[in-house]
Amino acid sequence: MDRRRTSSAVARRLTGLLAAGLLVAAVTGLIKLGEPHVPTLSLLVLYLLAVLPIAIFWGTPLAVVTAVLSVWAYAYFFVSPLHSLLLADAQNAIGLGVFLVTAVVVGELAARLRRAALEAQRLSNEQSALRRVATQVAQGVAPSVLFTAVTEEVGRLCDADLARMERYEPDGTVTGVGAWSRVPAHLTVGERFDLDGLSIAREVRRRAGPIRLDSFAGASGAIAQEAQTLGIRSSIGCPITVGGRLWGVVAASKTNDVPFPAATEAQIAGFTELVATAIENAEARAELMASRARVVVTADRTRRQIERNLHDGAQQRLVSLALRLQTAQTKVPPELSVLNAELDQVHGGLTDALDELRETARGIHPAILAEGGLSPALKSLGRRSTIPIRLTLRAQLRLSERLEASAYYFVSEALTNAAKHSHASLVVVTTDITGDALRVEIRDNGQGGADFSRGTGLLGLRDRVEALGGRLNLDSPRGAGTTLTAEFPLTGS
Amino acid sequence: MGLRCFIVDDSTDFLDAARSRLESDGVTVVGVASTIDEALARLDRAEPDVVLVDVNLGSESGLDLARRIQTETNVDPAQVILISTHAAEDLIDLVESVPAAALLSKTALSGVTLRRILDDG
Ligand SMILES: Nc1ncnc2c1ncn2[C@@H]1O[C@H](COP(=O)(O)OP(=O)(O)OP(=O)(O)O)[C@@H](O)[C@H]1O
Numbered sequence: 001m002d003r004r005r006t007s008s009a010v011a012r013r014l015t016g017l018l019a020a021g022l023l024v025a026a027v028t029g030l031i032k033l034g035e036p037h038v039p040t041l042s043l044l045v046l047y048l049l050a051v052l053p054i055a056i057f058w059g060t061p062l063a064v065v066t067a068v069l070s071v072w073a074y075a076y077f078f079v080s081p082l083h084s085l086l087l088a089d090a091q092n093a094i095g096l097g098v099f100l101v102t103a104v105v106v107g108e109l110a111a112r113l114r115r116a117a118l119e120a121q122r123l124s125n126e127q128s129a130l131r132r133v134a135t136q137v138a139q140g141v142a143p144s145v146l147f148t149a150v151t152e153e154v155g156r157l158c159d160a161d162l163a164r165m166e167r168y169e170p171d172g173t174v175t176g177v178g179a180w181s182r183v184p185a186h187l188t189v190g191e192r193f194d195l196d197g198l199s200i201a202r203e204v205r206r207r208a209g210p211i212r213l214d215s216f217a218g219a220s221g222a223i224a225q226e227a228q229t230l231g232i233r234s235s236i237g238c239p240i241t242v243g244g245r246l247w248g249v250v251a252a253s254k255t256n257d258v259p260f261p262a263a264t265e266a267q268i269a270g271f272t273e274l275v276a277t278a279i280e281n282a283e284a285r286a287e288l289m290a291s292r293a294r295v296v297v298t299a300d301r302t303r304r305q306i307e308r309n310l311h312d313g314a315q316q317r318l319v320s321l322a323l324r325l326q327t328a329q330t331k332v333p334p335e336l337s338v339l340n341a342e343l344d345q346v347h348g349g350l351t352d353a354l355d356e357l358r359e360t361a362r363g364i365h366p367a368i369l370a371e372g373g374l375s376p377a378l379k380s381l382g383r384r385s386t387i388p389i390r391l392t393l394r395a396q397l398r399l400s401e402r403l404e405a406s407a408y409y410f411v412s413e414a415l416t417n418a419a420k421h422s423h424a425s426l427v428v429v430t431t432d433i434t435g436d437a438l439r440v441e442i443r444d445n446g447q448g449g450a451d452f453s454r455g456t457g458l459l460g461l462r463d464r465v466e467a468l469g470g471r472l473n474l475d476s477p478r479g480a481g482t483t484l485t486a487e488f489p490l491t492g493s
Numbered sequence: 494m495g496l497r498c499f500i501v502d503d504s505t506d507f508l509d510a511a512r513s514r515l516e517s518d519g520v521t522v523v524g525v526a527s528t529i530d531e532a533l534a535r536l537d538r539a540e541p542d543v544v545l546v547d548v549n550l551g552s553e554s555g556l557d558l559a560r561r562i563q564t565e566t567n568v569d570p571a572q573v574i575l576i577s578t579h580a581a582e583d584l585i586d587l588v589e590s591v592p593a594a595a596l597l598s599k600t601a602l603s604g605v606t607l608r609r610i611l612d613d614g
């Protein structure tokens with residue numbers, strides 16, 4: 001490895017030297033052309049044309065060599081005695097000396113300028129890459145999209161040939177979640193790897209921080225073998241830490257021997273922080289959704305339970321009591337008319353109490369919903385509606401309890417609103433199964449102008465629908481009726 | 494001759510109350526059951542003129558029983574009356590497709606009502 005790296009550095013320096021020689025020769029030729037007309041000493045400055053490019057592309061040491069070479073060529077070709085390196089005139093010697101110093105200083109400045117420009121370019125690339133990723137995080141793009149994007153940005157920015165992102169699994173393996181390569185290569189995403197052999201993921205976990213690997217040569221294990229197949233030489237890996245725990249790793253690798261610059265770890269850290277933020281956001285959102293769903297589902301279940309208890313308890317008892325009272329009445333001799341009238345009144349009161357209890361129970365949770373599902377429950381609701389209603393119920397299958405309850409309460413609340421606010425002459429209720437969603441629509445031909453901000457009813461509906469992962473849409477232009485549409489996903493609820 | 498009635502309900506309190514109510518009206522209760530299996534096992538032998546089936550049989554559904562009575566016993570659907578604690582109009586949409594003569598609120602139970610329903614059907 002070390003030998004290979006040294007040999008490539010030597011090759012680079014030899015190329016530089018060759019370029020220096022060619023440039024000096026070219027300038028010498030140029031001066032030769034001008035020589036008959038212009039005093040040659042003033043043409044010495046032209047050798048800067050050779051020194052500057054060498055300084056910019058190969059750095060100061062080679063620029064010094066070029067300057068010396070230039071002085072030598074000048075002395076040899078243009079200063080008497082010609083074709084000799086001896087100088088007859090002291091003034092020429094001073095001139096050459098001044099040129100040498102000037103060339104070295106100018107060369108060094110040019111090299112620095114070049115380095116500064118490169119650094120500025122690198123920083124600006126890094127900033128735009130970070131900005132692109134940050135925008136995606138803010139937009140809440142799907143994690144898989146973000147992982148792929150970050151992997152590519154890291155790969156390009158580090159000047160790597162390959163880059164990977166992996167997630168640590170509880171069972172000690174890692175799963176590839178993002179991959180990028182400069183040239184097309186077969187890279188696996190979604191596959192699990194054991195961490196038994198040498199791997200960047202294993203080393204990052206062991207060190208709990210960024211690591212560098214110089215070689216996979218001779219290492220065993222699935223990942224090391226893949227690295228060897230891909231011709232990976234040097235690699236760098238940085239941890240992704242989410243909420244204090246090691247979540248995953250980003251790795252960049254090269255197939256050549258140029259080492260990653262010293263600042264690479266810091267550069268990658270900017271990206272891993274963004275990834276961590278995105279993962280934290282996604283986890284928080286998922287938790288929020290789950291807890292919203294729990295709130296709605298628990299409330300619905302409680303309502304249903306209360307209705308059950310009323311039905312099985314008080315209602316049932318009152319019914320039996322009413323029957324027993326009637327039985328007793330049949331045994332009262334007809335001549336006891338006062339007693340009979342009294343018993344009639346008791347029976348009437350009992351029946352009224354039962355009716356009120358039923359009314360209450362139905363408001364809490366309609367029994368028909370559990371017994372028969374959404375369509376019978378909506379028909380029953382429509383039967384009691386105070387404004388004319390048309391039902392088109394295409395969702396006829398039984399759905400999950402929470403979905404049926406949510407769809408029912410959705411229609412119930414929207415109907416109440418239509419009756420209360422719309423002055424409509426007709427309400428149309430439609431249910432549909434489209435793809436893997438339950439679609440429920442309530443449309444009235446009233447005055448429109450419904451607004452989430454003017455009550456709690458519509459807001460509550462939106463909460464309910466979104467809690468089950470669905471979408472609520474309100475379309476209520478003034479004077480043109482109101483359409484409320486809810487789409488509930490059938491899966492996951 | 495007295496009407497022969499069979500009652501299926503998961504509440505023994507109700508079975509008791511309904512029996513005395515109907516018997517005071519001259520109806521003979523020829524059998525009772527609390528579950529679908531009990532009902533199917535006893536119905537044919539009891540030879541009822543009318544079968545009262547509670548819509549809500551605890552964990553079982555009276556609607557299922559009504560369907561099975563049609564296919565698994567000699568009782569005619571026109572002899573089956575669904576009964577419920579709920580008001581009849583609350584459940585009417587539920588029983589549309591169920592093979593039964595009527596849906597009756599339990600509080601409306603009496604010999605007179607049963608005879609009228611059977612005569613109408
Ligand atoms: N179908 C409709 N037609 C016209 N206006 C409507 C309709 N539905 C709602 N609105 C308007 O939107 C407002 C908000 O409705 P929302 O259901 O949130 O509150 P509310 O019905 O006034 O009170 P509550 O919190 O008791 O439901 C209503 O006050 C009403 O002005």
Ligand SMILES: [Mg+2]
Pocket residue numbers: 413416417455456457458
């Ligand atoms: Mg409202």
